[in-house]
Amino acid sequence: MAKFYDTLLWEYISDPGKKWLSLDDLAEKYFDYKMISYDEVTGKSQINFKEVSLEEASIYSWEDVYITAKIYAEQQKKWIISDKTLNDIEIPLLEVLKNMEVTGVRISKEKLQEIGKYLAEEIIKEEKIILEIAWENFNIKSPKQVWDILFSKMGLPQWKKTKTGYSVDSEVLESLAFHYPIARHIVNYRQYTKLQSTYVEGLSKLIYEPTSTIHTSYNQTIASTGRLSSTNPNLQNIPASNGLWGSIREAFLPFGENDVLVSFDYSQIEVRLLAIMSEDENLLGSFQNGVDIHANTGYFLFGKDDISSDERRIAKAVNFWVIYGISPFGLSKMIGIPQNEAREYINKFYEQYPKVGDFFKKTIEFCEKHGYVETIFGRKRFITSINDSNSIIKKAWEREAINMPIQWTSADIIKLAMIQIDTFLREKNMQSKMIMQVHDELVFNVVSEEFEIIKKEIPAIMEHIISAPISLKVDMWVGKNWRECK
């Protein structure tokens, strides 16, 4: 019940700044209907709900369900059916997602167990060291107890706050690790237990034994940015880094002996969309001429052609983060440079790509005037709180407003690609299957005879979803497990 209520009320999910109404309020607003209140059912003495007579409890519960269904139907009339994007994208996508969910992904339980065994040993080692240094038994998994040990008992310096006290997250611990080895060991312990509980044990629990597969659920109605989300398990946050973390992906296998996993991902899709939508000549030009975009930005940030690898790293970060309306403070923290330097780079970026700034400005002005922003596919996102009198709140919604058209457009592009790919695979009677979507990446189980055609056709479909002055670019990766696809 709560799920429908939470996810399908369009005007509420599309305007996060707006105050939420309760189900009772909505019933009154839409149907002029007064619902039975909880207090009425439990009476003056506020008895426990299980003491309420079955008849009364039934009516009360029925009302909840009925009103929810009515509101859902209303919203369908108002939003779902009238919205073209819904008929062209979301509805056709339903079956594509269903097929991916049913197909599943093959996982090696043995591989997971192997990793798990190693982790279990490391966890014991780290635990032993930490408890020895602390000279006391405590639960390392509890941030509160970690704080007690480190700061109350050992007297380490402390500064970062959380809502309810002091933070002991990895950033804090890292900064202490050089002088206080215990902090390093706690970081290690956290990494090992995170891998163990979330990925090794979490994934193992969800394996369907007869076929050694896991079957996620993709949700189309959760993310305010129009992206999909994935649960049970979440396949969109499997570790991707080097070393031990990446080893989880080794457990993701093709179905058949002769099959391979093939991954296609959109390269720099958000920066490309920024170029297309802002129509900035310099940004478009750097993609048109096949120039390396990061080198191009680096040239303007540092005024020279032969930028060092560190300068390239900065240029790459600036290209990436500007899309999110990042502040000098944020950028400096993110890439470890002084704040004034970060400010200079951000300014230079806007100088070099002037229409990007214009585009952001126009987007914000449009939103202030109309109360929504929209994508090139004509999808709207209502942000009325952009006119908030509190400048901090306003700034936050402004960042939302400039990022949303880009992120939502990229989400729509990959959704359209998925629909077309699904049609292609079915029409050609292909045995290969689309098995995962990770925001800008699609993963396929490819049978060997079909590799050449997949390699040719899938990127072609993905790259031609929209026609624009510059094309979208897709990279391909092949492997005998998911880790090799990079």
Added chain:
DNA sequence: CGAGGAGCGA
């Protein structure tokens, strides 16, 4: 059972 902290992905 739910809030809060922590940490993974794009």
Added chain:
DNA sequence: ACGTCGCTCCTCGA
């Protein structure tokens, strides 16, 4: 005050 959006795990107090 200072990127956004998600999901899952754990602890802890009601």
